[in-house]
Protein backbone atom coordinates (compact mmCIF):
# COMPACT_ATOMS: atom_id res chain seq x y z
CA UNK A 1 0.00 0.00 0.00
CA UNK A 2 1.26 3.48 -0.84
CA UNK A 3 0.49 6.32 1.52
CA UNK A 4 0.30 9.79 0.04
CA UNK A 5 0.09 12.69 2.42
CA UNK A 6 -0.99 16.06 1.07
CA UNK A 7 1.98 18.34 0.74
CA UNK A 8 1.15 22.00 1.02
CA UNK A 9 3.70 24.77 0.92
CA UNK A 10 4.96 25.82 4.32
CA UNK A 11 2.97 28.44 6.14
CA UNK A 12 6.13 30.58 6.17
CA UNK A 13 5.55 31.20 2.46
CA UNK A 14 2.05 32.64 2.95
CA UNK A 15 3.40 36.18 3.00
CA UNK A 16 6.18 35.69 0.46
CA UNK A 17 5.41 37.33 -2.88
CA UNK A 18 7.55 37.73 -5.97
CA UNK A 19 5.32 39.02 -8.74
CA UNK A 20 8.22 39.72 -11.13
CA UNK A 21 7.97 36.04 -11.92
CA UNK A 22 4.35 35.61 -10.90
CA UNK A 23 1.17 34.25 -12.53
CA UNK A 24 1.47 36.51 -15.55
CA UNK A 25 4.83 34.95 -16.42
CA UNK A 26 3.29 31.47 -16.24
CA UNK A 27 0.63 32.67 -18.69
CA UNK A 28 3.31 34.24 -20.92
CA UNK A 29 5.25 30.97 -21.06
CA UNK A 30 2.01 29.16 -21.96
CA UNK A 31 1.38 31.63 -24.79
CA UNK A 32 4.95 31.10 -26.02
CA UNK A 33 4.41 27.36 -26.01
CA UNK A 34 1.40 28.01 -28.26
CA UNK A 35 3.70 29.77 -30.72
CA UNK A 36 3.14 33.44 -29.75
CA UNK A 37 6.00 35.91 -29.41
CA UNK A 38 5.86 37.68 -26.07
CA UNK A 39 7.80 40.83 -25.28
CA UNK A 40 8.90 40.06 -21.73
CA UNK A 41 9.45 43.32 -19.91
CA UNK A 42 9.18 41.72 -16.48
CA UNK A 43 12.84 41.19 -15.47
CA UNK A 44 15.99 43.29 -15.62
CA UNK A 45 17.85 40.58 -17.52
CA UNK A 46 20.13 42.33 -20.05
CA UNK A 47 21.18 39.11 -21.84
CA UNK A 48 17.74 38.48 -23.35
CA UNK A 49 17.87 41.87 -25.07
CA UNK A 50 21.14 41.17 -26.90
CA UNK A 51 23.54 42.66 -24.38
CA UNK A 52 26.69 40.58 -24.62
CA UNK A 53 28.80 39.59 -21.65
CA UNK A 54 32.07 41.59 -21.67
CA UNK A 55 34.67 39.41 -23.44
CA UNK A 56 37.30 39.81 -20.75
CA UNK A 57 34.96 38.39 -18.13
CA UNK A 58 34.07 35.38 -20.26
CA UNK A 59 37.73 34.80 -21.18
CA UNK A 60 38.95 34.93 -17.58
CA UNK A 61 36.17 32.67 -16.39
CA UNK A 62 36.97 30.09 -19.05
CA UNK A 63 40.65 30.28 -18.12
CA UNK A 64 39.78 29.73 -14.45
CA UNK A 65 37.37 26.86 -15.09
CA UNK A 66 39.91 24.01 -14.94
CA UNK A 67 40.94 25.22 -11.47
CA UNK A 68 37.44 25.98 -10.16
CA UNK A 69 36.16 22.54 -9.32
CA UNK A 70 36.76 22.66 -5.59
CA UNK A 71 34.83 24.48 -2.88
CA UNK A 72 36.40 27.82 -2.00
CA UNK A 73 36.57 29.76 1.26
CA UNK A 74 32.95 30.27 2.37
CA UNK A 75 33.21 34.02 1.95
CA UNK A 76 34.66 33.62 -1.55
CA UNK A 77 38.10 33.49 -3.16
CA UNK A 78 40.58 36.00 -1.79
CA UNK A 79 41.47 37.57 -5.18
CA UNK A 80 37.82 38.45 -5.80
CA UNK A 81 37.32 39.81 -2.28
CA UNK A 82 40.45 41.91 -2.71
CA UNK A 83 39.16 43.22 -6.03
CA UNK A 84 35.93 44.26 -4.30
CA UNK A 85 37.93 45.90 -1.53
CA UNK A 86 39.99 47.93 -4.11
CA UNK A 87 36.78 48.98 -5.86
CA UNK A 88 35.63 50.73 -2.72
CA UNK A 89 39.09 52.04 -1.85
CA UNK A 90 38.90 54.08 -5.04
CA UNK A 91 35.62 55.70 -3.97
CA UNK A 92 36.07 58.95 -2.13
CA UNK A 93 34.85 58.79 1.44
CA UNK A 94 34.01 55.07 1.43
CA UNK A 95 35.20 53.51 4.72
CA UNK A 96 38.03 51.02 4.38
CA UNK A 97 36.77 47.59 3.34
CA UNK A 98 38.84 44.75 4.74
CA UNK A 99 38.62 41.69 2.41
CA UNK A 100 37.77 39.77 5.58
CA UNK A 101 34.47 41.65 5.59
CA UNK A 102 33.58 40.98 1.98
CA UNK A 103 31.19 38.09 1.33
CA UNK A 104 30.62 36.86 -2.20
CA UNK A 105 27.29 35.35 -3.11
CA UNK A 106 25.32 33.65 -5.83
CA UNK A 107 23.94 37.03 -6.78
CA UNK A 108 22.87 39.77 -4.40
CA UNK A 109 19.72 37.70 -3.94
CA UNK A 110 21.48 35.03 -1.89
CA UNK A 111 23.19 37.66 0.25
CA UNK A 112 19.89 39.40 0.99
CA UNK A 113 18.43 36.06 2.07
CA UNK A 114 21.42 35.26 4.30
CA UNK A 115 21.37 38.70 5.89
CA UNK A 116 17.70 38.55 6.79
CA UNK A 117 18.02 35.01 8.15
CA UNK A 118 20.99 36.03 10.29
CA UNK A 119 19.35 39.21 11.55
CA UNK A 120 15.70 38.65 12.32
CA UNK A 121 13.68 37.04 15.05
CA UNK A 122 9.92 36.72 14.84
CA UNK A 123 8.33 40.13 15.10
CA UNK A 124 11.47 42.16 14.36
CA UNK A 125 10.64 44.99 12.00
CA UNK A 126 12.54 46.16 8.94
CA UNK A 127 11.85 49.47 7.22
CA UNK A 128 11.64 48.86 3.48
CA UNK A 129 10.78 51.38 0.77
CA UNK A 130 7.45 51.34 -1.03
CA UNK A 131 7.78 50.71 -3.86
CA UNK A 132 10.64 48.24 -3.38
CA UNK A 133 12.55 45.51 -5.10
CA UNK A 134 10.24 42.86 -3.64
CA UNK A 135 12.89 40.37 -2.59
CA UNK A 136 13.61 42.60 0.41
CA UNK A 137 10.04 42.31 1.63
CA UNK A 138 9.82 38.62 0.79
CA UNK A 139 13.03 37.67 2.59
CA UNK A 140 12.13 39.76 5.63
CA UNK A 141 8.86 37.82 5.92
CA UNK A 142 10.50 34.47 5.28
CA UNK A 143 12.95 35.13 8.10
CA UNK A 144 10.03 35.76 10.47
CA UNK A 145 10.41 39.53 10.42
CA UNK A 146 7.76 42.12 9.69
CA UNK A 147 8.30 44.35 6.67
CA UNK A 148 7.19 47.91 7.43
CA UNK A 149 6.99 49.98 4.27
CA UNK A 150 8.00 53.62 4.21
CA UNK A 151 6.66 55.81 1.45
CA UNK A 152 8.74 57.14 -1.39
CA UNK A 153 7.21 60.34 -2.70
CA UNK A 154 6.48 60.46 -6.42
CA UNK A 155 6.00 64.23 -6.22
CA UNK A 156 9.57 64.52 -4.90
CA UNK A 157 11.10 62.39 -7.68
CA UNK A 158 10.44 59.31 -5.57
CA UNK A 159 12.69 60.35 -2.68
CA UNK A 160 12.07 58.52 0.61
CA UNK A 161 9.69 60.42 2.88
CA UNK A 162 11.78 60.96 6.00
CA UNK A 163 8.81 61.89 8.19
CA UNK A 164 7.09 58.67 7.18
CA UNK A 165 10.23 56.73 8.09
CA UNK A 166 10.36 58.41 11.49
CA UNK A 167 6.69 57.77 12.16
CA UNK A 168 7.11 54.02 11.55
CA UNK A 169 9.97 53.37 13.95
CA UNK A 170 9.06 51.21 16.94
CA UNK A 171 11.14 49.46 19.62
CA UNK A 172 11.11 46.42 17.29
CA UNK A 173 12.70 48.20 14.30
CA UNK A 174 16.09 46.68 13.55
CA UNK A 175 17.15 47.89 10.14
CA UNK A 176 16.38 50.18 7.26
CA UNK A 177 16.72 49.17 3.62
CA UNK A 178 17.80 51.79 1.08
CA UNK A 179 17.72 50.87 -2.62
CA UNK A 180 19.71 53.50 -4.51
CA UNK A 181 19.55 53.84 -7.51
CA UNK A 182 16.10 52.49 -7.06
CA UNK A 183 14.30 49.61 -8.65
CA UNK A 184 11.49 50.17 -9.68
CA UNK A 185 11.41 53.99 -9.73
CA UNK A 186 14.85 54.84 -11.17
CA UNK A 187 15.35 57.45 -8.43
CA UNK A 188 18.90 58.42 -7.41
CA UNK A 189 18.99 59.93 -3.95
CA UNK A 190 20.55 63.25 -2.99
CA UNK A 191 23.20 63.58 -0.31
CA UNK A 192 20.67 65.43 1.83
CA UNK A 193 18.18 62.55 1.75
CA UNK A 194 20.90 59.99 2.51
CA UNK A 195 22.18 62.08 5.40
CA UNK A 196 18.68 62.30 6.80
CA UNK A 197 18.28 58.52 6.60
CA UNK A 198 21.68 58.07 8.25
CA UNK A 199 20.56 60.52 10.95
CA UNK A 200 17.46 58.45 11.71
CA UNK A 201 19.56 55.26 11.79
CA UNK A 202 22.07 56.92 14.13
CA UNK A 203 19.38 58.18 16.47
CA UNK A 204 17.52 54.86 16.71
CA UNK A 205 20.44 52.42 16.42
CA UNK A 206 19.29 50.91 13.14
CA UNK A 207 21.36 48.73 10.85
CA UNK A 208 21.76 50.21 7.34
CA UNK A 209 21.15 47.84 4.44
CA UNK A 210 22.18 49.54 1.19
CA UNK A 211 21.28 47.82 -2.08
CA UNK A 212 23.45 49.61 -4.63
CA UNK A 213 23.41 47.11 -7.48
CA UNK A 214 22.70 49.92 -9.99
CA UNK A 215 25.38 52.32 -8.71
CA UNK A 216 27.10 52.60 -12.10
CA UNK A 217 23.90 52.84 -14.18
CA UNK A 218 23.24 56.57 -14.01
CA UNK A 219 21.77 58.98 -16.56
CA UNK A 220 22.35 62.64 -17.39
CA UNK A 221 24.08 64.36 -14.50
CA UNK A 222 23.05 61.89 -11.78
CA UNK A 223 25.71 61.13 -9.18
CA UNK A 224 25.54 58.10 -6.93
CA UNK A 225 26.48 58.64 -3.31
CA UNK A 226 27.11 55.37 -1.47
CA UNK A 227 25.22 55.10 1.82
CA UNK A 228 28.40 54.01 3.65
CA UNK A 229 30.12 57.30 2.75
CA UNK A 230 27.54 59.34 4.64
CA UNK A 231 27.46 56.90 7.56
CA UNK A 232 31.04 55.71 8.16
CA UNK A 233 30.26 55.67 11.89
CA UNK A 234 27.38 53.20 11.50
CA UNK A 235 27.26 49.52 10.71
CA UNK A 236 26.34 49.42 7.03
CA UNK A 237 25.95 46.44 4.70
CA UNK A 238 26.39 47.39 1.04
CA UNK A 239 25.15 44.96 -1.63
CA UNK A 240 26.30 44.94 -5.24
CA UNK A 241 27.20 42.54 -8.02
CA UNK A 242 27.80 41.79 -11.67
CA UNK A 243 24.24 41.14 -12.89
CA UNK A 244 23.41 44.62 -14.14
CA UNK A 245 26.53 46.74 -14.61
CA UNK A 246 28.34 43.88 -16.37
CA UNK A 247 25.19 42.33 -17.90
CA UNK A 248 25.95 38.80 -16.62
CA UNK A 249 22.91 38.14 -14.44
CA UNK A 250 23.08 34.43 -15.29
CA UNK A 251 26.49 34.03 -13.72
CA UNK A 252 24.91 34.73 -10.30
CA UNK A 253 27.72 36.78 -8.86
CA UNK A 254 27.36 39.43 -6.17
CA UNK A 255 29.02 40.74 -3.03
CA UNK A 256 28.26 42.21 0.35
CA UNK A 257 30.69 44.55 2.11
CA UNK A 258 30.43 45.34 5.79
CA UNK A 259 31.66 48.70 7.03
CA UNK A 260 31.53 50.69 10.25
CA UNK A 261 31.80 49.61 13.88
CA UNK A 262 31.22 45.92 14.43
CA UNK A 263 31.71 45.26 18.14
CA UNK A 264 28.05 45.71 19.06
CA UNK A 265 26.99 43.37 16.23
CA UNK A 266 29.32 40.46 16.83
CA UNK A 267 26.48 37.95 17.15
CA UNK A 268 24.79 39.05 13.94
CA UNK A 269 28.06 38.99 12.00
CA UNK A 270 28.83 35.51 13.34
CA UNK A 271 25.38 34.57 12.06
CA UNK A 272 26.24 35.77 8.54
CA UNK A 273 29.55 33.90 8.71
CA UNK A 274 27.73 30.77 9.84
CA UNK A 275 25.21 30.98 7.00
CA UNK A 276 28.02 31.63 4.50
CA UNK A 277 29.59 28.38 5.72
CA UNK A 278 26.37 26.39 5.50
CA UNK A 279 26.04 27.22 1.82
CA UNK A 280 29.70 26.03 1.57
CA UNK A 281 30.67 28.71 -0.96
CA UNK A 282 29.27 30.61 -3.93
CA UNK A 283 29.71 29.17 -7.43
CA UNK A 284 33.49 29.33 -7.90
CA UNK A 285 33.74 30.02 -11.69
CA UNK A 286 31.47 33.04 -11.22
CA UNK A 287 33.72 34.30 -8.43
CA UNK A 288 36.55 34.49 -10.97
CA UNK A 289 34.38 36.85 -12.99
CA UNK A 290 34.54 39.44 -10.19
CA UNK A 291 38.18 40.43 -10.52
CA UNK A 292 37.98 40.32 -14.33
CA UNK A 293 34.96 42.63 -14.27
CA UNK A 294 36.20 45.12 -11.71
CA UNK A 295 39.70 45.48 -13.15
CA UNK A 296 38.73 45.54 -16.83
CA UNK A 297 37.23 48.13 -19.17
CA UNK A 298 34.06 49.53 -17.65
CA UNK A 299 31.94 49.02 -20.75
CA UNK A 300 28.81 50.25 -18.95
CA UNK A 301 30.13 53.80 -19.31
CA UNK A 302 29.61 53.83 -23.08
CA UNK A 303 26.06 52.49 -22.69
CA UNK A 304 24.95 55.35 -20.43
CA UNK A 305 26.93 58.15 -22.15
CA UNK A 306 25.26 60.57 -24.61
CA UNK A 307 23.94 58.44 -27.51
CA UNK A 308 24.64 55.29 -25.48
CA UNK A 309 22.09 52.55 -25.89
CA UNK A 310 20.78 52.49 -22.32
CA UNK A 311 20.42 56.26 -22.18
CA UNK A 312 18.51 56.39 -25.47
CA UNK A 313 16.21 53.61 -24.32
CA UNK A 314 15.56 55.41 -21.04
CA UNK A 315 14.72 58.58 -23.00
CA UNK A 316 12.39 56.76 -25.40
CA UNK A 317 10.59 54.98 -22.56
CA UNK A 318 10.13 58.11 -20.52
CA UNK A 319 8.94 60.25 -23.45
CA UNK A 320 6.69 57.50 -24.80
CA UNK A 321 4.98 56.85 -21.47
CA UNK A 322 4.37 60.55 -20.86
CA UNK A 323 2.73 60.87 -24.29
CA UNK A 324 -0.05 58.42 -23.29
CA UNK A 325 -3.14 60.32 -22.06
CA UNK A 326 -3.63 59.79 -18.33
CA UNK A 327 -0.12 58.36 -17.84
CA UNK A 328 2.76 60.21 -16.19
CA UNK A 329 6.25 59.03 -15.50
CA UNK A 330 8.99 60.54 -13.35
CA UNK A 331 12.27 60.58 -15.26
CA UNK A 332 14.41 57.61 -14.17
CA UNK A 333 17.89 58.89 -13.30
CA UNK A 334 19.42 55.46 -12.86
CA UNK A 335 18.82 51.68 -13.11
CA UNK A 336 16.88 49.91 -15.87
CA UNK A 337 13.22 50.69 -15.23
CA UNK A 338 10.41 53.21 -15.47
CA UNK A 339 7.49 53.27 -13.04
CA UNK A 340 4.62 55.14 -14.72
CA UNK A 341 1.47 56.23 -12.94
CA UNK A 342 -1.98 55.69 -14.40
CA UNK A 343 -4.15 58.59 -13.36
CA UNK A 344 -7.13 57.00 -11.53
CA UNK A 345 -9.44 59.71 -12.89
CA UNK A 346 -8.63 58.64 -16.45
CA UNK A 347 -7.94 54.92 -16.03
CA UNK A 348 -10.16 53.30 -13.44
CA UNK A 349 -8.02 50.34 -12.45
CA UNK A 350 -9.13 48.39 -9.38
CA UNK A 351 -6.89 45.39 -9.94
CA UNK A 352 -3.50 45.99 -11.52
CA UNK A 353 -2.68 42.27 -11.66
CA UNK A 354 -5.75 41.86 -13.88
CA UNK A 355 -4.56 44.79 -16.01
CA UNK A 356 -1.18 43.10 -16.55
CA UNK A 357 -2.93 39.86 -17.45
CA UNK A 358 -5.30 41.55 -19.90
CA UNK A 359 -2.44 43.49 -21.55
CA UNK A 360 -0.53 40.25 -21.96
CA UNK A 361 -3.46 38.50 -23.64
CA UNK A 362 -4.30 41.45 -25.89
CA UNK A 363 -0.85 42.75 -26.83
CA UNK A 364 1.57 39.99 -25.87
CA UNK A 365 3.51 42.42 -23.70
CA UNK A 366 4.43 41.32 -20.17
CA UNK A 367 4.80 44.07 -17.55
CA UNK A 368 4.66 43.88 -13.75
CA UNK A 369 1.95 45.61 -11.73
CA UNK A 370 2.96 48.28 -9.22
CA UNK A 371 1.45 46.38 -6.30
CA UNK A 372 4.01 43.65 -7.08
CA UNK A 373 6.58 46.14 -5.72
CA UNK A 374 4.60 46.63 -2.52
CA UNK A 375 3.12 49.87 -3.78
CA UNK A 376 -0.23 50.12 -2.01
CA UNK A 377 -2.46 51.36 -4.85
CA UNK A 378 -3.28 49.70 -8.19
CA UNK A 379 -2.13 52.70 -10.21
CA UNK A 380 1.42 51.95 -11.39
CA UNK A 381 3.22 49.61 -13.77
CA UNK A 382 6.88 48.78 -14.12
CA UNK A 383 8.49 48.85 -17.55
CA UNK A 384 12.00 47.44 -18.16
CA UNK A 385 14.04 49.78 -20.37
CA UNK A 386 16.38 47.11 -21.78
CA UNK A 387 14.95 46.38 -25.26
CA UNK A 388 16.14 48.38 -28.25
CA UNK A 389 14.56 51.78 -28.68
CA UNK A 390 12.29 50.84 -31.61
CA UNK A 391 10.96 47.81 -29.67
CA UNK A 392 10.24 49.96 -26.63
CA UNK A 393 8.63 52.73 -28.66
CA UNK A 394 6.37 50.23 -30.40
CA UNK A 395 5.46 48.48 -27.12
CA UNK A 396 4.61 51.75 -25.40
CA UNK A 397 2.46 52.82 -28.36
CA UNK A 398 0.59 49.54 -28.10
CA UNK A 399 0.22 50.01 -24.33
CA UNK A 400 -1.30 53.44 -25.04
CA UNK A 401 -3.76 52.04 -27.58
CA UNK A 402 -4.71 49.26 -25.18
CA UNK A 403 -5.31 51.66 -22.29
CA UNK A 404 -7.42 54.00 -24.45
CA UNK A 405 -10.25 51.46 -24.55
CA UNK A 406 -9.53 49.41 -21.41
CA UNK A 407 -12.16 49.23 -18.69
CA UNK A 408 -12.37 47.15 -15.52
Ligand code: PLP
Pocket residue numbers: 044106107108109110133179183211213240241242243249252253254
Ligand atom coordinates in the same frame (compact mmCIF):
# COMPACT_ATOMS: atom_id res chain seq x y z
N1 PLP B 1 18.59 44.16 -5.85
C1 PLP B 1 17.92 44.85 -6.78
C2 PLP B 1 17.50 46.25 -6.48
C3 PLP B 1 17.61 44.27 -8.00
O1 PLP B 1 16.94 44.97 -8.91
C4 PLP B 1 17.99 42.92 -8.26
C5 PLP B 1 17.64 42.26 -9.52
O2 PLP B 1 16.86 42.73 -10.31
C6 PLP B 1 18.70 42.25 -7.25
C7 PLP B 1 18.99 42.90 -6.07
C8 PLP B 1 19.14 40.83 -7.43
O3 PLP B 1 20.35 40.78 -8.13
P1 PLP B 1 21.24 39.50 -8.35
O4 PLP B 1 21.10 39.13 -9.80
O5 PLP B 1 22.63 39.93 -8.01
O6 PLP B 1 20.74 38.43 -7.45
